[in-house]
Amino acid sequence: MxxxxxxxxxxxxxxxxxxxxxxxxxxxxxxxPQYVEEGTRMVSAIAPGVLGTTGIETVExxxxxxxxxxxxxxxxxxxxxxxxxxxxxxxxxxxxxxxVPGAGVGNTRSEISIKTLGIPVIAIGIPTxxxxxxxxxxxxxIFISKLQDEAKSNEYLNKLKEEDNYEExxxxxxxxxxxxxxxxxxxxxxIENMKDIVAQGINKSx
Numbered sequence: 001m002x003x004x005x006x007x008x009x010x011x012x013x014x015x016x017x018x019x020x021x022x023x024x025x026x027x028x029x030x031x032x033p034q035y036v037e038e039g040t041r042m043v044s045a046i047a048p049g050v051l052g053t054t055g056i057e058t059v060e061x062x063x064x065x066x067x068x069x070x071x072x073x074x075x076x077x078x079x080x081x082x083x084x085x086x087x088x089x090x091x092x093x094x095x096x097x098x099x100v101p102g103a104g105v106g107n108t109r110s111e112i113s114i115k116t117l118g119i120p121v122i123a124i125g126i127p128t129x130x131x132x133x134x135x136x137x138x139x140x141x142i143f144i145s146k147l148q149d150e151a152k153s154n155e156y157l158n159k160l161k162e163e164d165n166y167e168e169x170x171x172x173x174x175x176x177x178x179x180x181x182x183x184x185x186x187x188x189x190x191i192e193n194m195k196d197i198v199a200q201g202i203n204k205s206x
């Protein structure tokens with residue numbers, strides 16, 4: 001079990017906080033097997049931090065662990081950047097193709113997948129932030145819908161709403177460094193709720 005993210009940055013703390021709630025069993029099965037219920041899987045969990053605080057790429061740490069304990073599967077948990085406001089804290093993304101940490105906020109790190117580790121990787125992610133460009137694009141759609149409801153619609157507004165304006169908005173914001181990463185004001189509570197949901201689901205499945 002691997003928890004990506006920085007526990008000191010609330011929107012990015014999902015992974016480490018889930019790890020704190022995981023029922024780890026590898027050491028108990030190895031040393032006190034008589035106290036383990038039959039059928040319990042061997043589980044290890046770690047949240048080593050981020051490159052900015054460790055100086056080590058995530059994939060380098062993970063490769064060392066995989067080479068030494070030879071797990072059958074790696075489950076990674078991470079906070080995501082979303083392309084929709086509606087998905088923040090309301091979507092759980094499951095994937096068996098791996099994950100690229102930092103890709104959602106333009107800080108792409110090395111890929112974590114069966115290709116880089118040699119074993120299957122399941123990624124669990126929940127969106128916790130959006131870019132300003134996403135915010136503006138979604139708000140533009142909402143505003144156009146409001147105008148349409150008030151019978152102020154025209155062909156230009158219909159065309160504008162049908163198009164995805166994210167890239168154009170992003171290009172306009174980037175030169176002024178206005179394409180900020182935005183998170184809801186209640187993110188502390190959302191992280192706590194999401195942490196419990198993910199950890200309980202993993203614990204029950206294992």
